[in-house]
Amino acid sequence: MDSLSQIALGAAVGVAVMGRKTALWKAAVMGAVVGTLPDLDVLIKHGDPIRDMTLHRTESHALFYLTLVAPLFAWITAKLAREMHLFKYWWLAVWLVLVTHPLLDTMTIYGTQLALPFSDYPFGIGSVFVIDPLYTLPLLIGTGIALARKQLAGLRWNTFGLAASSVYLLWGLAMQFYVGTLADKSLAAQGLSVQQRLVTAAPFNSLLWRVVAITPEGYAESFYSLLDSDTEIRFVEYPRGQEIYQVVRSNWEVNRIAWFSHGYFKMEQQNGVISIADLRMGVEPYYTFTFDVAKHSIDKNNERIIFITPEQRIPAIKSEQSLQWFPQRLLGKTDQSLVEFLGSK
Structure with missing residues (x-):
């Protein structure tokens, strides 16, 4: 947190x-x-x-x-x-x-x-986002009132804050399980073969949930809001760059991210640069942890892969439209993926 x-x-x-x-x-x-x-x-x-x-x-x-x-x-x-x-x-x-x-x-x-x-x-449940005001506020309020009041009455407020924040964590676990059951049904209905599936809380709340499923062809992503009008979850599929991974899988950095992400990663090549992204943190096409790991060049019919040590994390630059999409999706006003939403603007 x-x-x-x-x-x-x-x-x-x-x-x-x-x-x-x-x-x-x-x-x-x-x-x-x-x-x-x-x-x-x-x-x-x-x-x-x-x-x-x-x-x-x-x-x-x-x-x-x-x-x-x-x-x-x-x-x-x-x-x-x-x-x-x-x-x-x-x-x-x-x-x-x-x-x-x-x-x-x-x-x-x-x-x-x-x-x-x-x-x-690396244990990671994903039932609460790293920053969630609804978890933190009860603790701040409870302890703040405790410090402002007398000993016995203050302790009661502090206990209340701890209890409320703990209940919120239990709520997150329950909703994560609930969305997971809906996701499994929807994945089966779409005929998607799933190797592994992940449900995580979206930023700053526990109403909107992100689902990522690894498939033999790539990965599928969707969001489900507890305010959605129905329980069907529509997944959008994306390539995962498995053919790139097979070429560079011997690289320590690539293997490290593959291990740390529990297999939730994708690889891309743009302008001769190969990158790897952790699919658990972020949203298509923006991911919090993306790194350049190799350069791919073809010179006089000679193909070369040159591994590079990442100097910095690639910033996940978000557009203004993505900030419009998030509250709309949380309130259940759109079932578009962010990629589709950006494309429609």
């Missing part, structure tokens, strides 16, 4: 654990600070943007390592608060703040390697 959400969650958890034992502001500040620590790994540069992307949310988000460092951070916190006699309670609070951070991140689609060092599998 975004930094504000992690700060809000950390503060709320800190107040919930320590609110009856120390000043509420101390508990909130500790939670907010500790809640941001795992994300400081973004400051580490690994040499290229693909490594930076796939090595984010690794050791700093692993439950095992966070459990190991929790006593150290708890000791520092208790020392700064001048409450060493409350060390065991600070330990519990710090540990809960640390481990809830990657657990929340796992609800997004990005990929969190929380099982390190035992497994490097």
Whole structure:
């Protein structure tokens, strides 16, 4: 999740654990600070943007390592608060703040390697978008009122904020499952052979959902809004560049994205440059993580593939029309894909 959400969650958890034992502001500040620590790994540069992307949310988000460092951070916190006699309670609070951070991140689609060092599998459920105000606001409101009111009444508001945000996460899981069942029926009705299928929350809300299905010929994409007038989901198929992948699959960068995306990727070649995109984050034709990985040239009948190290992520430049499409699709006013919507303008 975004930094504000992690700060809000950390503060709320800190107040919930320590609110009856120390000043509420101390508990909130500790939670907010500790809640941001795992994300400081973004400051580490690994040499290229693909490594930076796939090595984010690794050791700093692993439950095992966070459990190991929790006593150290708890000791520092208790020392700064001048409450060493409350060390065991600070330990519990710090540990809960640390481990809830990657657990929340796992609800997004990005990929969190929380099982390190035992497994490097990048977990990503996708039932909530990385920024969702309806998740964050209850935490901010609950903790904010708690700090403004007296101890007992404030704790109730903080508990309410935690409960409301947790219910919202459960709502997202339920709606993700529901849309998945509709998608499976629609895919079968369209006669599409599906190798794997993904349902993710669209940006900033849990009403609009994106569905991506990998097929033998490529991939199919669609959106479903809970405000749509019917339950049929119309999929649009796109090429995935499998023939390109077969040529460059030995490349480390290509394999890394293929692994990290769980197979949800596409490859394209334009003007002699081969790129790979993570299909989980974005919308056709704009994807958040797209990288140039090779150059393809033909010189005097000699065909050459030259692998290149990506210097930067290719920006997903969105048109003004795409910003018009999103709210219309969320409200169920159009069943066009973004590609079709752009083409009709």
